[in-house]
Amino acid sequence: MDMLTVLPSGFGYVIFIYLYSWIMLGYLAMKVGGARKKYDVKYPAMYSDKEPVFNCIQRAHQNTLEVYPQWLVFQTIAALVYPLSASVLGAIWVTSRFSYAWGYYTGDPAKRMKGAYGYIGYLGVIILSICVALQLFGVF
Secondary structure (H helix, E strand, O other): OOHHHHOOOOHHHHHHHHHHHHHHHHHHHHHHHHHHHHHOOOOOOOOOOOOHHHHHHHHHHHHHHHHHHHHHHHHHHHHHHOHHHHHHHHHHHHHHHHHHHHHHOOOOHHHHHHHOOHHHHHHHHHHHHHHHHHHHOOOO
């Protein structure tokens, strides 16, 4: 079976969102690498006892990695039926992770909330995934 006949026609947008998320993860990882050098935090230490700004930079990346697998699953489920909606929601979530990180990078953890709008994208794909499940059960 040809994958191009199985996937919905708008799934190409979803693939671009996956690529966008890969760029975002790479950016966050590079920021941690740069901060390790700047604040002299050697591997394998995850956090610094002396540099709270390093910890904020590290947490922005770590928190994104903690939620990323769940986002990928829900993004994919939603996109199989609602590729355009899932793409818009995915773009919102990925973009919010930049805002979240930039707020965190200030050293004031409260400023990470500048990325709180990402919950629109995150919860949106969860809701669409629930809709897909209900459709598979014939509920609607």
